Amino acid sequence: MMVPMVSGLAAADWAILAAYLGLMLWIGRVAAARIGRFRDYFLAGGALTTPLLVCSLVSTYYELDVTLATSERAFYDGLVAWTWESRPYYVAILAAALLLTPRLKRERAAMTLPDILDRHYGLGARVAGATACFVYSLPITALAGLTTMLTVLGMPPAAGLLLATLVCAVYTAGGGMWADMMTDTVQFVLMSVSLAVALPLALDRVGGFGALAALPAGHLTSTGDASPWLRLSWVCAALTIFVEPFFYQRIFAAKDARDVRKAMLVGIVLWAAYDWAVTMMGLLARVAVDQGLLPGATEGRESLVALSLLALPVGLKGLFVAGVLAAAMSSVDSYSLLASGNLTYDILRPLWPRPLLDRVLIRLTRIGVVAVLAAGAAVALLFERISDAWMFMASVLVASVLVPVLGALFLRPRRAAGLAACLLGLAGLAAFYAWIYARGAPDPAEGSWVWRSGGVEVWREYAVLFALPCSALGYAAGNLLGRKS
Amino acid sequence: MIYEAATWAAVLVLGPGALAVFGWFLWSLAGRPRRSRRR
Numbered sequence: 001m002m003v004p005m006v007s008g009l010a011a012a013d014w015a016i017l018a019a020y021l022g023l024m025l026w027i028g029r030v031a032a033a034r035i036g037r038f039r040d041y042f043l044a045g046g047a048l049t050t051p052l053l054v055c056s057l058v059s060t061y062y063e064l065d066v067t068l069a070t071s072e073r074a075f076y077d078g079l080v081a082w083t084w085e086s087r088p089y090y091v092a093i094l095a096a097a098l099l100l101t102p103r104l105k106r107e108r109a110a111m112t113l114p115d116i117l118d119r120h121y122g123l124g125a126r127v128a129g130a131t132a133c134f135v136y137s138l139p140i141t142a143l144a145g146l147t148t149m150l151t152v153l154g155m156p157p158a159a160g161l162l163l164a165t166l167v168c169a170v171y172t173a174g175g176g177m178w179a180d181m182m183t184d185t186v187q188f189v190l191m192s193v194s195l196a197v198a199l200p201l202a203l204d205r206v207g208g209f210g211a212l213a214a215l216p217a218g219h220l221t222s223t224g225d226a227s228p229w230l231r232l233s234w235v236c237a238a239l240t241i242f243v244e245p246f247f248y249q250r251i252f253a254a255k256d257a258r259d260v261r262k263a264m265l266v267g268i269v270l271w272a273a274y275d276w277a278v279t280m281m282g283l284l285a286r287v288a289v290d291q292g293l294l295p296g297a298t299e300g301r302e303s304l305v306a307l308s309l310l311a312l313p314v315g316l317k318g319l320f321v322a323g324v325l326a327a328a329m330s331s332v333d334s335y336s337l338l339a340s341g342n343l344t345y346d347i348l349r350p351l352w353p354r355p356l357l358d359r360v361l362i363r364l365t366r367i368g369v370v371a372v373l374a375a376g377a378a379v380a381l382l383f384e385r386i387s388d389a390w391m392f393m394a395s396v397l398v399a400s401v402l403v404p405v406l407g408a409l410f411l412r413p414r415r416a417a418g419l420a421a422c423l424l425g426l427a428g429l430a431a432f433y434a435w436i437y438a439r440g441a442p443d444p445a446e447g448s449w450v451w452r453s454g455g456v457e458v459w460r461e462y463a464v465l466f467a468l469p470c471s472a473l474g475y476a477a478g479n480l481l482g483r484k485s
Numbered sequence: 486m487i488y489e490a491a492t493w494a495a496v497l498v499l500g501p502g503a504l505a506v507f508g509w510f511l512w513s514l515a516g517r518p519r520r521s522r523r524r
Contacts, residue, residue, distance in 0.1 A: 051510035189507045196500030199492065209489050220488075266506070273498035280492055
């Protein structure tokens with residue numbers, strides 16, 4: 001059960017929040033004036049420089065839900081939240097920066113990941129890939145994280161969510177990627193600085209580093225109690241980096257490949273620092289509960305915000321809540337633009353009987369942004385438990401497009417290989433889920449499903465481990481049996 | 486203690502480091518050549 005805390009925000013805190021939201025709207029208005037072609041709207045004219053990319057990559061890839069999940073893992077399981085759940089991503093991002101970025105910049109005229117599928121495999125693979133990207137990009141988990149936080153803060157969740165969604169819709173639909181990038185820079189500063197201020201104050205409040213000695217022994221080891229298979233499934237989750245639609249959009253929007261590579265390398269340092277700070281906050285919150293500074297019923301998910309509000313003085317509380325809002329909004333705006341682009345640019349445009357003019361495409365994408373945000377907010381309000389949604393959405397994306405995209409970029413496949421890999425990957429994923437829900441049993445302690453037999457355990461989180469070989473099989477079959485290009 | 490060093494390093498990266506990146510962004514905006522009205 002969540003413990004609604006008295007947020008204790010003073011007039012100065014509310015003023016900071018109002019100033020933040022007003023600034024977002026103003027940026028959206030300024031950015032809207034720069035829109036001419038669809039490329040301006042969707043890729044900011046392909047003119048993004050390294051510092052803009054750093055701010056945007058770091059803030060967008062940190063969904064609020066991920067931040068909360070990392071502190072929750074640290075609260076319950078310890079340092080493994082950083083060593084095994086976060087660190088694989090840095091390796092994957094490094095590999096993507098060095099290997100993927102130069103290849104992608106050679107894909108001339110491409111604007112999205114489905115453009116690459118279309119070029120190498122045709123329209124069928126484009127539509128299948130765009131559908132998977134759309135499912136992945138729906139900003140459901142970020143909005144759900146925001147709802148949780150508003151509840152924890154003692155604010156009305158429906159009104160707060162609608163206000164944040166409305167502000168996002170106005171500046172994203174109006175200013176497109178320029179607005180998204182400019183607001184990301186402000187959001188990046190707010191997220192990072194508020195955490196940098198909260199961590200030392202939280203440390204001071206619980207009695208310094210010495211207080212960590214009171215934690216359970218497993219909390220301070222690198223593996224904790226996580227099984228090797230669970231750690232492998234976390235490593236596999238990092239594969240999403242190679243098909244992350246938002247990375248592709250940023251790479252195509254960059255001035256050149258070196259800008260993206262530099263931004264990703266600087267980003268790794270910032271991501272690692274952010275993850276470490278969030279992990280430490282989870283550990284310190286656990287100590288604070290044991291010391292009686294936080295209520296005994298405090299849940300792992302609310303630990304980060306609970307500890308921050310305990311440690312921060314008036315004024316800085318407002319900065320922290322604005323930082324939490326920024327963490328959610330920086331992801332919500334980027335992914336709603338991407339999801340709308342999947343519908344209009346990737347699917348509707350090639351299927352439309354006549355060429356679509358840029359101004360029509362921009363108008364349709366704007367409508368799409370508002371529709372995606374409205375749908376996301378409705379799902380976040382209607383369903384209480386959707387924290388597992390990200391794993392499902394990421395599984396759909398990886399199972400369907402990882403093999404064909406890497407095949408297109410590094411090999412010379414036949415056209416049939418793309419659609420076959422997409423469809424067989426999705427079929428494998430559907431078969432796994434049908435089997436685990438039919439034969440497995442729920443595990444309330446882990447909040448998951450598991451099939452057990454003779455000491456062997458198969459968890460729902462292993463879905464990608466099963467679907468990826470199916471996708472590779474489809475790719476090989478299509479390559480073997482398909483017509484030569 | 487390694488946790489202490491890692492934590493203070495993270496605070497430095499997220500505080501002064503993030504502000505430096507923001508400064509870099511502002512500097513890149515200011516450094517962009519203005520478009521001439523004359524052609």
